[in-house]
Amino acid sequence: MNNIVNTVGKYLYWLSIPRIGFTDVLDILIVSILFYQIVKWIKTTRAWVLLKGIILLLCIALAAYLLQLHTITFILANTMSVGITAVLIVFQPELRSALEQLGRKNWIANIFSTDTDQVKEGYTARTLQEIYRAAIEMGKVKTGALIVIEREVMLGEYERTGIPIDGKVSSQLLINIFEHNTPLHDGAVIIRNNRIVSATCYLPLSDSVEIGKELGTRHRAAVGISEVSDSITVIVSEETGDISIAVNGKIKHALAPQEFRDELSVLREENTSSKKFKLWKGLNRNERKNRE
Template identity: 40%
Template sequence: MEWFQRLTSIYDIIRPVVDIAILAFLLYKAYDLLVKTQAVQLVKGAGFLALFYGIAYLFKLTTLQWLLTILAPGLFIAIAIVFQPELRKIFIRLGQGELFRPDSKPRIGQLEAVITAAEILSQERRGALVVFPRRINIKSITETGTRINGEISSSLIVAIFEFDGPLHDGAMIIQNGRITAAGCFLPLSEQQDIRKSFGTRHRASLGMSEQSDAVILVVSEETGAISLAVDGKLYYDLSPIEVQRKLKELLDRGVRSGDSEPKAGSVEVAMDSTLDDGKDVFVER
């Protein structure tokens, strides 16, 4: 039993290090999850209320304490309702166990091939939908299309989105540096205030970005505009340089769409806010 006692003593020595390392890893993953789902705003709101309550307790502001105590349960319920999409994303990620997997992203040369194909399709007014999954598993979406498992090349992408082709109307999935599938069906957005001028592709790109953390590239068949959808927001009519820069940033670091603004001259379509007449808000950059 001497070896067991030695092992126990060694474990007692390293146990605090292991404990702190695991806790730090879980805190990092929790922060990463909150940032990617935009639920960090929920945490900020809760922290703001806690700060006010702490001030009221410290300075013995009994009336403010009483008011916050009464309002707190209702406020937390209201926050849960407002941030319901973000909370849904959190539980989807936890359920699918994708939080601890590394991001899979195409290389720079492969991204350039995708952008080149998007430019060609834009000039020829051919619509396209390209999905770049990040951490959330979209196997159910991939299975709705045709397996390709081909190398990423601009000629193959253009060929797949040819007019009247069997895979033209569906979405292409690019994952692990390869074209994994094409002709896939994406869920349509549940947002009610989407511009009527946006067709099925834009609605599908928004729907996919609402239900996953994927980044979706859209080429409009009507206008030729190249756009990106991520986290339920649509960055409309970006230049090829902007698309490449933003795609690389999103796929490299998995940042939220709001962390990086398009360059001057581009337009962000804020689908979650409307003007008095019900039209979408366009924020000129």
């Protein structure tokens, strides 16, 4: 009888609700806030892509362990031990920037902030139309321009190198930014959620040997940002007025107006569900109306 009572008592102990005190609630709250801030920081840098790659590797490692694939398990186990050091080396600038922001941030205001700027809205037909018009007009007068259209990979670290704008995308604003001898004409413009978020941004230069010698620093920077993100970058040459597009580490040079329109139309909707959306309907009709 005593054995039965002891066994039932053990089960009841595990099923009982533990007593939660003030310190427990405070501990959970602090950990939750720290975890949220870390994830928020990761989402605004290239580390988000790295995190998804690490999760994929962990899933592969788990599947290999369950299926008793000893060779794959051995390779992944030894690779992971070196991977942490590699991550610290590769993302040293981002980690340093995060620590600097940690000291400057207003934590109280940040915790209770209702800011929703990071929510993906998807590029509207109007935004694409304004980018198209601006590039065509700047190409006619040979005004150099570098327009980065952010997609899934956040470009927060490059945005912070420029001057905040936070203006609605319009062809007039883009042309004015890149006008010769103006304070904002040098560097790149970053567009997110149908708004110009920053100008005069510094972009990483590509080391690719496939880039032609006739293309300058502006084109090399466009390829560089496309190598580290999924962004689409529009380049207007200051020497020739040619319009080019860089995406996925490749550059399509000297596009005709129709080719440029077709390339812009492949932009995918940027929203939380990552669904495709219908792009740029009736652009030709609107262009004809504007001409008339």
